[in-house]
Amino acid sequence: MTDTYDYDAIDVGYYDAVFHRNQGMQSKWHQLKFDRIRRELGQPQKHLDIACGPGTFIGSLPETISSTGVDIAASQIEYAQRTYARPNADFQHIAEGGLPYDEAAFDSVTSIELIEHLEQDAVAALLADACRVMTPGGRIIVSTPDYGGVWPAVEWLLNRLGDVSYEDQHINKFTKQRLRETLAAAGFQNVDVRSYLFAAPFAAALGWGFADLIEKLEPAFIVDRFGLLLIATADAP
Secondary structure: OOOOOOHHHOOOOHHHHHHHHOOOHHHHHHHHHHHHHHHHHOOOOEEEEEOOOOOHHHHOOOOOOEEEEEEOOHHHHHHHHHHHOEOOEEEEEOOOOOOOOOOOOEEEEEEEOOHHHOOHHHHHHHHHHHHHOEEEEEEEEEEEEOOOOOHHHHHHHHHHHOOOOOOOOOOOOOOHHHHHHHHHHOOOEEEEEEEEOOOHHHHHHHOHHHHHHHHHHOOHHHHHHHOOEEEEEEEOO
16 A cells, blocks of 8 residues: 555454444444445445455445455455355455456445555546446445544544554545545546544443434534545446
8 A cells, every 4th residue: 555554564353353342432433434334335236345454344234235345455354254254245355456357347336444545646546446347327435534624633642542553554635625526537426525423433432322322413514514534425427
């Protein structure tokens, strides 16, 4: 992904363990995020998760969805295969570069917190290739931190207090406009980019269920202006 950060340094299955910890802001962040992306995903026939890591998102999907997860980290793919492989879910290690699939192979694609780790030319190439492997009218869902909101302040704190620092990892900082323009330039149509989450993950410190309640009650105008995460949806032409 970059020449300056060694992603193999992240413990195998680290983010899967965080997700299943069921306590703390980081765990609630991933659970709320996955809930929202699942709602956007619906019930596709063939789904591709780019940079699937340890396979946690695919593992959270109904078994009726046929999913393929890909990642350049072989150790994470091995973990995903051991943990989440099933008849309708498989995981493949791929090399950096183009996706090894035919045109119109998938009717949905997800890319969850990947593009902030890539240089802009790599993002453009990846999204264009994702568009190539999608069926006409297929949906892509992309998430990335919202650098137009309060995320930069949160990231500053996480870099100093959290288990993992993002200082060298997040090299591409997206706002709504930049993400919208990037998806459109890759050939996608009906691009919609929205902010998601404000106080809800932090509320997990006061109670796991309380955080879910806060997520439902957060005023839309606050989330739109100060949200932590961008979630984009778009359609393949």
